[in-house]
Amino acid sequence: MAAVATCGTGAGSTGSIVATTSKNNVTSFQRKGPRASGTDSGCSRLVSIAGTRPSVRNGQLLVSTGLPALDQLLGGGLAVGTVLLIEEDKYNIYSSLLFKYFLAEGIINGHTLLVASAKEDPADILQELPAPLLDDNYKKDLDEDICNHQTPDSNIKMKIAWRYQLLPKMESGPVSSSRFGHYYDASKRMPRELIETSKWHGFFFPEKLSSTLNKEPCSLTHGYRRLLQFIQKVIYEEGFDGSNPQKKQKNILRIGIQNLGSPLWGDDICCTENCDNSHSLTKFLYVLRGLLRTSLSACIITMPAHLIQNRAIIARITNLSDTVVGLESFIGSERETNPLYKDYHGLIHIRQIPRLNNLIYDVSDVKDLAFKLKRKLFTIEVDKHN
Amino acid sequence: MFPELNNLLNITPDRAEQGKLTLLCDAKTDGSFLVHHFLSFYLKANCKVCFVALIQSFSHYNIVGQKLGVSLTAARECGQLVFLEGLKSSVDVFFRAQAEPHPLQFLREADAGNLQPLYEFVRETLKPMDDGQAAWRCPVLLVDDLSVLLSLGLGAVAVLDFIHYCRVAVCWERKGNIVALAHDSGDGEDKENDILLNGLSHQSHLILRAEGLATGFCRDVHGQLRILWRTPSQPTAQRDGSLTYQYKIQDKSVSFFAKGMSPAVL
Numbered sequence A: 001m002a003a004v005a006t007c008g009t010g011a012g013s014t015g016s017i018v019a020t021t022s023k024n025n026v027t028s029f030q031r032k033g034p035r036a037s038g039t040d041s042g043c044s045r046l047v048s049i050a051g052t053r054p055s056v057r058n059g060q061l062l063v064s065t066g067l068p069a070l071d072q073l074l075g076g077g078l079a080v081g082t083v084l085l086i087e088e089d090k091y092n093i094y095s096s097l098l099f100k101y102f103l104a105e106g107i108i109n110g111h112t113l114l115v116a117s118a119k120e121d122p123a124d125i126l127q128e129l130p131a132p133l134l135d136d137n138y139k140k141d142l143d144e145d146i147c148n149h150q151t152p153d154s155n156i157k158m159k160i161a162w163r164y165q166l167l168p169k170m171e172s173g174p175v176s177s178s179r180f181g182h183y184y185d186a187s188k189r190m191p192r193e194l195i196e197t198s199k200w201h202g203f204f205f206p207e208k209l210s211s212t213l214n215k216e217p218c219s220l221t222h223g224y225r226r227l228l229q230f231i232q233k234v235i236y237e238e239g240f241d242g243s244n245p246q247k248k249q250k251n252i253l254r255i256g257i258q259n260l261g262s263p264l265w266g267d268d269i270c271c272t273e274n275c276d277n278s279h280s281l282t283k284f285l286y287v288l289r290g291l292l293r294t295s296l297s298a299c300i301i302t303m304p305a306h307l308i309q310n311r312a313i314i315a316r317i318t319n320l321s322d323t324v325v326g327l328e329s330f331i332g333s334e335r336e337t338n339p340l341y342k343d344y345h346g347l348i349h350i351r352q353i354p355r356l357n358n359l360i361y362d363v364s365d366v367k368d369l370a371f372k373l374k375r376k377l378f379t380i381e382v383d384k385h386n
Numbered sequence B: 001m002f003p004e005l006n007n008l009l010n011i012t013p014d015r016a017e018q019g020k021l022t023l024l025c026d027a028k029t030d031g032s033f034l035v036h037h038f039l040s041f042y043l044k045a046n047c048k049v050c051f052v053a054l055i056q057s058f059s060h061y062n063i064v065g066q067k068l069g070v071s072l073t074a075a076r077e078c079g080q081l082v083f084l085e086g087l088k089s090s091v092d093v094f095f096r097a098q099a100e101p102h103p104l105q106f107l108r109e110a111d112a113g114n115l116q117p118l119y120e121f122v123r124e125t126l127k128p129m130d131d132g133q134a135a136w137r138c139p140v141l142l143v144d145d146l147s148v149l150l151s152l153g154l155g156a157v158a159v160l161d162f163i164h165y166c167r168v169a170v171c172w173e174r175k176g177n178i179v180a181l182a183h184d185s186g187d188g189e190d191k192e193n194d195i196l197l198n199g200l201s202h203q204s205h206l207i208l209r210a211e212g213l214a215t216g217f218c219r220d221v222h223g224q225l226r227i228l229w230r231t232p233s234q235p236t237a238q239r240d241g242s243l244t245y246q247y248k249i250q251d252k253s254v255s256f257f258a259k260g261m262s263p264a265v266l
Helices: A068-073 A094-109 A122-127 A136-149 A155-166 A192-197 A222-237 A280-293 A311-320 B003-009 B032-044 B058-068 B072-077 B086-095 B116-125 B147-151 B156-173 B191-203
Strands: A052-054 A061-063 A083-087 A112-117 A130-132 A184-189 A200-204 A253-257 A297-303 A323-329 A346-352 A369-373 A378-382 B021-027 B048-053 B081-085 B139-144 B177-184 B206-211 B223-229 B242-249 B254-257
Touching: A068 A378, A083 A094, A083 A280, A094 A112, A094 A122, A094 A130, A094 A184, A094 A192, A094 A253, A094 A297, A094 A323, A094 A369, A094 A378, A112 A122, A112 A222, A122 A200, A200 A222, A222 A253, A222 A280, A222 B086, A280 A297, A280 A311, A280 B086, A280 B147, A311 B147, A311 B191, B003 B254, B021 B032, B021 B156, B021 B191, B032 B048, B032 B058, B032 B072, B032 B139, B032 B177, B032 B206, B048 B058, B048 B116, B058 B072, B058 B081, B072 B081, B081 B086, B116 B156, B139 B156, B147 B156, B147 B177, B147 B191, B156 B177, B156 B191, B177 B191
Parallel strands: A083 A297, A083 A323, A112 A200, A112 A253, A253 A297, B021 B177, B021 B206, B048 B081, B048 B139, B139 B177
Antiparallel strands: A052 A061, A130 A184, A323 A346, A346 A369, A369 A378, B206 B223, B223 B242, B242 B254
């Protein structure tokens, strides 16, 4: 299900309808119709932001989740302006890995990061990001591009090479990598230089506990309110929502929130079945989605859904999120010793995929998916034994 | 609007019924295609529509509407459509104190509020025009969806009160229609939602229920639609009619067929 960007190939695919938006608002749900191919900055409107590509189906702007296999299952990538909710596996091993892949992808693409956690300092999380896998094939392509840039003599030759440059490379297998979606080596750390040159904001909840808060009554818990205000401040000040006249931002903000709903955030949704402020988390998700829809950002949230005792809340949280993926690892369960599952580390359930700007959505026919983590790759495969 | 669904419901844009409450409900599947259908249907029927869209953004409905043949931007500009965008307004309400009560004022309240500001907004929007310009056929209130109001801190009773007040103002006083979507969790876990759904079912004239197939996912049949006609005022007068169809959603339309008669199977 490889998606090919339509830039340069023009007409019929995504249509030429552009939804009008008011001047102050930037929503990511703009149909970016392709201009007539062959203009000098031909596809600059479509691929002007690094690390994004328009969806084949509806022109929606997509970013990579950091895991090309997951991108394919989600219909090409994660749509800008939406929330990816990961239901954590029992010991939070693989979900934190997906979380780190998402952030690492942001660093490689030059996106701004916002990392929020109540358990670990965001600076520590960033130190532990996996290293990108730049193999020989990719280096060769990179060299080719550089060479083409440096030979301005033959016009015809440059034009051909220039057209090819604009087509993002399709990922044909685990060895080669592409400009959209990279592969990471889970055993190595990302080089310090890359992290230091990247732009990131951290929200570590225990640090923010002490600062004062204007005492407006609201049913959100303290932690969620502070986090929402922090996110809104970053979005406004850095200009991701287009409303700040000083800042013209043409970059994506990747928001990562870890262990949302756990008691460390001050929420008791995982502790009891009848909690006092059971609407706190759902209200937070609603307002967060409002912030995302009106800005150029994408968000990943990991949530210990297996700890939430009130099943009704899980259904409500699913309805309030756009894409929901559940991870179930085999560690500690009887499936670990089951010979049928010996090749895999766990199952991955795609619980919900949004229908954005469309009546239909890309859904893979296969529902039994399992994952395994080898040193260099997190692969998702059809569960052959089911 | 989907012509096949119009045939099943036996309505056309020229002969739209009035004074009815239609309940859209989905269980284990996504029933939002029904919302798109009714939105484009009433816009084509030349009705004034007040759309309380709490789940998705304006451009989402606009792009799908264009596939179905209506332009929401044009309708909004000429005054036929009043669009309350929940997601965008929630950010304004939540972060900045508003001067006058906003329809979504309950987002700022600590304990369970009520939906009175939202009701006032609806009533104000759908009140008859005095100056007699461009008389629309009948007012329509469309809500997508009601279950999210429960997630935002309101009780089922507050939402039922809101629908009751709107029914008086829209259906009875102004002979208009109300169409509302609510989710059904199905397994009885969400008690508030069940109360809301039961309360609405007893008040509705028409219930459209989209369900996922009992046998699981199928590529050619996306679900099953149950249509139930009711007369709430005379509960035992006549037997309520009910029909069941299966459907498949395509890019610009939805095709309906009798159970087991999917073109893929025949």
